[in-house]
Amino acid sequence: DAGVIQSPRHEVTEMGQEVTLRCKPISGHNSLFWYRQTMMRGLELLIYFNNNVPIDDSGMPEDRFSAKMPNASFSTLKIQPSEPRDSAVYFCASRRTSGVNSYEQYFGPGTRLTVT
Amino acid sequence: RKEVEQDPGPFNVPEGATVAFNCTYSNSASQSFFWYRQDCRKEPKLLMSVYSSGNEDGRFTAQLNRASQYISLLIRDSKLSDSATYLCVVKTGGFKTIFGAGTRLFVKA
Numbered sequence: 067d068a069g070v071i072q073s074p075r076h077e078v079t080e081m082g083q084e085v086t087l088r089c090k091p092i093s094g095h096n097s098l099f100w101y102r103q104t105m106m107r108g109l110e111l112l113i114y115f116n117n118n119v120p121i122d123d124s125g126m127p128e129d130r131f132s133a134k135m136p137n138a139s140f141s142t143l144k145i146q147p148s149e150p151r152d153s154a155v156y157f158c159a160s161r162r163t164s165g166v167n168s169y170e171q172y173f174g175p176g177t178r179l180t181v182t
Numbered sequence: 183r184k185e186v187e188q189d190p191g192p193f194n195v196p197e198g199a200t201v202a203f204n205c206t207y208s209n210s211a212s213q214s215f216f217w218y219r220q221d222c223r224k225e226p227k228l229l230m231s232v233y234s235s236g237n238e239d240g241r242f243t244a245q246l247n248r249a250s251q252y253i254s255l256l257i258r259d260s261k262l263s264d265s266a267t268y269l270c271v272v273k274t275g276g277f278k279t280i281f282g283a284g285t286r287l288f289v290k291a
Contacts (some may be wrong), residue, residue: 097277108283109226109269121277157225169214169273173225 068092070174072158078180084146087177090139091160099171100133100143101157109157115141116163148181155179183208185280186272192286199260203285205270206252214273215246215253219266220284226269229255260289 071090079085091098100112113123115135123133130149135141145152155178159171188205195201207215215232230237232244232253243256253272257264270282 099279101281109281111279111281114277116277163277169279170216170228170231171271171279173227176225 070158070160070172072156072174072177074177075175076178076180078182079148080182081149082147083181084144085148085152085179085181087143087156087158087179089141089143089158089174091141091158092172093139095160095162095172096138097161097163098135098141099159099161100141101159102154103157103176104154112143145179148179150181153179153181184283185209185274186270186282188270188282188285190283190285192288194288194290195260197260197262197289197291199289200256200258201260201287202254202256203268203270203287204252204254205272205282206250207270207272207280208251209272209274210248210251212251212272212274215244216271216273217242217244217253217255218269218271218281220269221266226281229268257287260287262289262291265289
């Protein structure tokens with residue numbers, strides 16, 4: 067089975083531009099998470115979805131960040147306008163919430179974002 | 183107090199050594215526990231789940247102490263390839279999963 071797929075793997079953009087990160091969770095997983103990781107703050111949960119519904123977005127830093135999950139196989143994280151302090155690695159993770167190995171999260175390879 | 187706390191290390195150990203990490207959690211209602219491993223510039227990967235009775239996977243042993251609210255990871259016969267950051271993960275009620283900041287391990291020849 068394919069793991070969690072993220073695109074792009076690397077993104078370099080200028081301050082003020084819109085950035086869209088994409089994620090395809092593992093088929094059959096019904097929860098999806100967006101994380102941000104930096105050296106200073108470690109791994110931070112931004113938002114998570116269950117059955118395509120946002121459950122907790124309290125980690126989203128500010129209104130410049132938005133996330134959607136239009137269906138079970140696709141999610142986006144958008145930053146508009148981007149700022150240099152948004153530079154980080156953004157991970158998407160998914161898990162199932164019932165059955166064997168439920169609640170074990172599987173991470174995508176991440177998107178390394180650099181905002182200049 | 184952080185919900186999940188780990189000693190950041192780094193732990194520097196020679197090959198063949200035994201090393202142990204602890205992780206404490208604050209929510210007594212926490213339900214599930216995991217150890218993840220993260221290599222430099224890579225994504226976190228599940229190392230093992232932690233069961234109430236403790237569990238072992240080769241050189242790795244995980245323990246849960248609910249009374250004292252901590253979990254531990256023991257690595258025996260350390261290999262160079264064990265060098266990584268080890269993340270403690272706790273699932274509280276509902277859907278929330280909390281990652282610790284990680285403990286860095288360096289295994290040297």
